Amino acid sequence: MRGWGRLAAALILMLADAAAAATPGIIGRDDRRPLLHSDPSLDAVGRVNHGGDFCTGTLIAPDQVLTAAHCLWDHREHHLVAPGQLHFLAGWRRGRYAGHAVAVSVELAPDLRLGADGVPADPLTDWAVLTLERPLAGPALRPMPFAGAADRARVADGAKLARIGYGRDRPHLPVLVEPCRVLGVARAGRLLLNDCDATYGDSGSPILIRTGAGYALVAMETAMLSAAGDVVGAALVLGSQRDLPAAALVRKDLTP
Secondary structure, rough: OOOOOOOOOEEEEOOOOOOOOOOOOOOOOOOOOEOOOOOOOOOOOEEEEEOEEEEEEEEEEEEEEEEHHHEEEEEEEEOEEHHHHHHEEEEOOEEEOEEEEEEEEEEEEEOOOOOOOOOOOOHHOOOOOEOOOOOOOOEEEEEOOOOOHHHHHHHOOOOOOOEEEEEEEEEEEEHHHHHHEEEEEOOOOEEEEEEEOOOOOOOOOEEEEEEEEEEEEEEEEEEEEEOOEEEEEEEEEOOOOOOOOOOOOOOOEOOO
């Protein structure tokens, strides 16, 4: 993916699974690498399915999954789907998975407002936490930890990132993009701009940093920003715990 020059006249494109002729977000060389084999440290990332649509979600507790709010929008019926229609399949790989459960409830931002197309009025409210019917974590499946303060500071200083998700063009294998870069922040440090290749279906995918103990969650990809022929990823910054949205990363805000 090409670097980002100047953010101007930005157009936000949601990354939920949608019908489109092109595969946006993959610019130049495709940096995505399929993860062919199960890994307990990475299988926390899976698919959130409803009907024929899907997004990416991350197991953040034994019975909780983090994804993007706009992923829960039914584009045919024009409303949010009921929790019982949401299936999470951890580590989905060509019909196999590390765990499967249906949601029994959904937590959304109190001030979430979705348009007729399912796009949030405020990107900072584009998150959802699904509570599952039963815990999925175990020896072969571990929730993804949140990055601590020291690792969040490394992100703010420009540390290398990684992203795992399920794109519309590769829906049956998770792909890893690593390394990718912090390009800056927007919305007073609460949106992390990055050059991690992503496309439709990748909404809700985790932006990760490597730590001494493995990967840790620092942000969640929700959209692409496009202007003047350039494309960057936009990810909702997360905190050391599940506070949404989190305290800002300390970097120069690139937006007016």
